[in-house]
Structures are given as structure tokens and as C-alpha cells.
Amino acid sequence: MAANFSSVPILDFSLVSDPLTKPAFIKQLQDALINVGFLYLKNHPVPLRDVDSLIEYIPRLFDLPQEAKDRIVMANSPHFLGYNKLGMEFTKGEQDYREQFDFATPHETQWKPGAPEHIRLWGPAQWPDENLLPGFKATMERYLLEVQELSYKFIALISEALGLPANALNKFYDRNELMQHRGKVVKYPANDESSSDQGVGPHYDAGFLTFLLQASSHPGLQVQNLSGQWIDAPPIPGTFVVNFGKAIEFVTQGLVRATSHRVLSPPAGSTPRYSVPFFQNISLNARLANEVMDFPPEVLRLKEFRGDLVKTDSVNFSEFDREPSGKVNLIGRVKSHPDVAERHYPDLFKQYFPNGIPKQVSAY
Template sequence: MSFTSIPILDLQLARDPATKAAFLDQLRDALLEVGFLYLRNVGIPPELFEEVIRQGKAFFDIPVEEKLRIEMKNANSFLGYSRLAAEMTAGAVDQREQIDLSTEHAAPAAGAPLCHNMRWPNQWPSEAHAPGFRAVYTDYMRRMGAVSRYFTSLIAEAIQLPPTAFDKYFDADQQHKLKIVRYPDLAELNGHQPRPPPPQQQEQEQQQQQQQQKQEPEQGQGVAEGGGGGGGDGTAHRQSQGQPPPSQGVGPHKDSMLTTYLLQATHHRGLQVQNVQGAWIDCAPVAGTLVVAIGQGMEALTQGVCVSTTHRVLSPAAGSGARFSIPFFRNTPPTSTASSSPTASPARRCSGAARAVCRYFHTHFTIKTGQADRPFHLFLLSAHVGISGGEGQASERASGATGEHLHSRRG
């Protein structure tokens, strides 16, 4: 049965032996059937969450010159600032700006494999422009590393594996990534000069317009419904026809990492999760929770038992202000392989295989505009441990300027 809501789990239940079994049952259902969940009582002090949100919002108010000084294209890694509309998903521009950070690592030694460029020092804004920013986010990433490590052990237990089943895929000094994202509302976007769509998208739109002109419905005939979670505005119909939604913060995609822990930093709706029937289910902010998304890396490591689910973000309505989100990503080293991945119980694997028949396997990948001269395979190295493809940016990615359409695969 397809899900119609996102479950809410309380991590405190997992810490109590008397309630841990019930928690693992709830987690198992979320892993196998939804791929998304809300998680409360994660162990992060509320005052740190508040400071993370405050500092994250304030970052986008620093001078443009300072943001461009730490722009991603200035480094050999995928860390740093990205301008508004600098990325594309599923052939359409993503209307967001962001900064990508990671747990600190030194630059790789000369002659190291190219994939080691994934680990690189952060590009931080200066203390003069963003006082306290570095300290707050360094602390937050450290604490979230511990939270995600514990939750990964619970995932293993939920699918009847030892709690240490995934430990061998992580380094002692494991790199994790974080992103601070700002989605302008439609009023602000209407004042921003949009970039022209790529030639491939222009040609596709022209072909669709010509086809629609040939197939105009006669008077009295119905048109396709716009429901199915699309908000009644025709979004679902546009999606079924391969067209992007009218206000794309980020287009439909699956996360490439093992797990994502999203702090929704404002009251806005906009994050939507697609169920197996193709309906878009709102994942609205819930106070005191993180949104956990299962990535394709975990789907591969569990041989398809844990499901990675397609999701998207719509731009905020005009006049509602910008939406902010802060996802943290648990990663594996870029050299990891799944050649000896743990095996879940046969019953759980059968459940996953049956579910897989109706799931959407296509995934898209983002190419950053102005960076297509970089080796393309770097975008595929992030955490993919046995997956055909991925996004080297830690999350929320999709198809790019190359026009390639890759497929994810299970196990």
C-alpha cells in the first residue's frame, strides 16, 4: 500500500531498552515502505539548533563579494558557495543559492587519486563578515556525525543485522557534508532575470507545444487531473508529461548519500515526497524534528531493502519570504565498494523486491553551470558504493547539461 503521510519517530525510544523494540518496528516500516521519516529528540541542544538557523540565514546577507570569494568554482572540491540558479535538475533551473561544507580535512597529497579531491578544506566566510559562523557549524557537524553514526546502527538492527554491520564502510575520521540552502519566494524570483533554458530544453518545449496544438481537446472533453498531491494546480499532470513544476526550488531527485538529516529552518511547506503511485506528499516542517531521507547509498548497501525515495522542493509562494533548509549528509569514503555488503533477512529482502517492481528507478544528476569542464566522473564518486551514478554535491541533484540519463540499480 502506498504511503500518504511521513511517519514521526522518537529517537528517545531507541535509547530505552523497554521501548527499543517498538522503535525498531516503526523504523523498519519507514525504511521499507517510505524512505522518509521525521525524527525527534535527536540529542542536539535546542539552543544549538537555534544558532545554526540564525547563522545560516545570516550567511546570505553578507556582501556578494565575500560570497564570491568562497565560490565553489574557486576550489578543487565541491565545497563553497553556489549562486542563485547555478544548478539544474531534470533539465530545469533550480531556484536556490547555497553553501556546501564538510567536516574538516586537509588537502590531499600531490599525486593522490583524483577522487580524493572530494576531501578538501572548507571555504569559510571570514570571521569579520560572519562572526561565529565557523565555530557553530563545526560544532553542529561534529554532533550530527555522532547522531548519524548511532542512527546508522539502528537502521542495521531494524533490518535484522548486527548494529555494527555498516561500520566497515566508514573511516575513523569520516567526512560528512552539510548544505545551507536559501530558496527565494516567487516575488523575489520574478525580479531576478532568469537564465535562458539550455538548448535541449528549448527544443523539448517546442516539440511539446507543437504536440499540444495538434491535440487540443474538443469542447466538453475533460483534461488530465492536477491532483495526486500536486496541490490541484496541474503540477502532477505537468510532471507526468515530463515538464518541471512551475516554481522549481529543486526538481525531482534521490539523494546519493547513505542518509540525509534535514533541518527545516523556516515555516514554509515546499518539500514533497513521491509515493509509489506517483502522488506528491507534503513533508511540512514539524517543530523539534529532523527529516531523515534514505539515500541511494543505503539502498545499495542493503541490497534494495531500504528504499530511497524521489522528492522535490517547490519555491515559496510570493510574499511568504525565503525558505531555508540545512541538510546534513552521512557519507562513505569515495573508494568504498559494496562487494561484501551485509545481507538482510530473506523475508525482508523479498519485501523489498516486491516493492521495487513499482518504484521509480530513474534518477537525474546536476551539472553546475560554468563547471562542465571538470572531470564528469567526480560527480559520480560521492557515496555511491555500487550505484551507477550519483551527485558529488551531497544531495538534491539531478540531470545536467550533458543530457545523460543514468539509472540507479539495486544490490
């Protein structure tokens, strides 16, 4: 297959359950990892009833009274979990036109005074008032835990696709009770024609894996191919969009692609676009620069066939060569949410914002 791509491949997870068809899946996954950086995953094991239950809640979540949303504003949380108003983030100097809630899998923070600040990045989520949205917390947490389980299965398949033992990437995770994974529920309102069509600007994700549920029928997600062209990744019912982050690109010495992507706002007059990304984290203390992966020569040659990537607009998460994973993620959060940093991480806030909160901040 040619190294460049003009569409995002669709992989069938059901192939994994049959020893006769699993090799075909592994081969398709290998191509997506090295040459594309994105894929659709169909016939996945997350129950459709749980996906549909979550989707039904999403408009009601955003229709909560503003005062109820403001009670769980992200600035309350040292873990960067909670509500963000419309237009609070910027990418590449342009306003991101989206409203969002950040949630996470259940976790009690392991941070104690004197411990590194990045340990404090994980902790309990803030949830809407149960009386105003009964059942939402249970539905969202169940969904996050189901995708978490899928994400660990997928990591083993990635190892196989790279010619490694199935457990080769396990060393980048702590035991379950020490791990936390994040999710967002995002609303992209229709473009009001007073600003750009930037729902969220070009960026990379930080960790190993992202599983995106496109929760409405609106297009808008675009991924950047090797020659810099923007390729549409429209919603396909029953699928997740899976992409690979800067951490797995770094630890595989660029063998796996982290692909730049963005979201365009729905056109004027449209209903809102909704999405639910799940971000699989690795250990907060993982130092990727200390790890050398030993790939088979025939797999490494596939990177050579791919060729060089063009320069993209996405520049975030570039500190893996010198900082633990948690610190890299914390820096990204501080840059995108200085109001949270000012309250909970004053030293880092002063380092990155010596003149105080600017009028515009960069999400990436």
C-alpha cells in the same frame, strides 16, 4: 501497515534509550526504511540551543555583501565547497531557484598527485570572513559534528532494523580522521512568477543518510510515494527529516528505499524558505558492488510485500555497480558544477562536456 504511504512517519528517538521501548522504535524504523524512505525524527540528541543558534545565523549569512560571498565561490574549491549564486543549477532541464553555501566537517585532504581523482573530493571548506559574520564558522562546525555523531548512532539502528548486527554497516566507513561529511545552507526565495516553482527538482541523495533541518516554517518539501504521488513533508519544529540515499539502496539490493524528492519555491510575496541538509558520506573507496549483505528471510519478505516501485523522474547516482563511492559522488558534482570541474578536473570535464560548459547543466 500498507506498503504505500500518504504521510511521512514521525519516529521518537527517545524510545531508543529504554530497552522496553527500543523494539517499537526498531519496528517503526524498519517500516520507514523499506516502505517509505523518509521519516521525521523527534527528541533527537542534537542540542536545541545549537540548532537555534545556527538558524539565527542563516538570514545574516545570505545578507552578506555579494563581494564577500563571491570571495568563497565554489569554483575556487577542488572539493566543491563554497558559495553558489541563485539559479546556478538545473534539474531535468529546469532551473533550480535557490542560493546556497556548501560546507563540511573539518578534514585535511588525503589526495596527493598520482592518487585517484575522487580522493580529492574531500578537503577544507571555505568560510565567510569571520569579521563579517563572527562565530558562524564555530556554530556551523559544531552543528555538523553533532549531527555526524547522531548519524553514526542511527546507522547502528538501521543495521538492527534490517536484522543485522549493530556494526554490520561499519565496514563502509573509514576511521574518523579519514571521513568527511557535508552540509548545505540553502535559501529558496519566493517564486517571482517569472519561472516555474522548482526550488530543486526531483532527485535522490547519494550516500546512506541525509538529515534535513527545515529552518523556517515554509512548506515545500515533497516526497514521492510508491505510486508516484507527491506527498508533502512540512516543517515540524524540533525534528529532522531523515532520508536514505542511493548508496544504501544499492548495498541492500533495494531493500532500503531511496525515495525521490523535490522542493517547491515559496509562493510569490512570501519570505524565503531556509533549510540545512547534512549528507553523511561513506568511504571514498567503498565499492558497493563487492559487498553482499545477508538479510534474514523474514526481512527480505517485507520487500516482496512492498511491491514494485513506479518509474520516477529521478535518475541520478546510477554508477555504484562499477565505480567506488567517491567516484560516483565526483561524477555527480562534475555534472552539476562544470565550472568547478573545468578548473580542477579538466579530464573529467572534457569527458562530460566535450563541447564546453553548456547553457544549462543538470544538478542530478
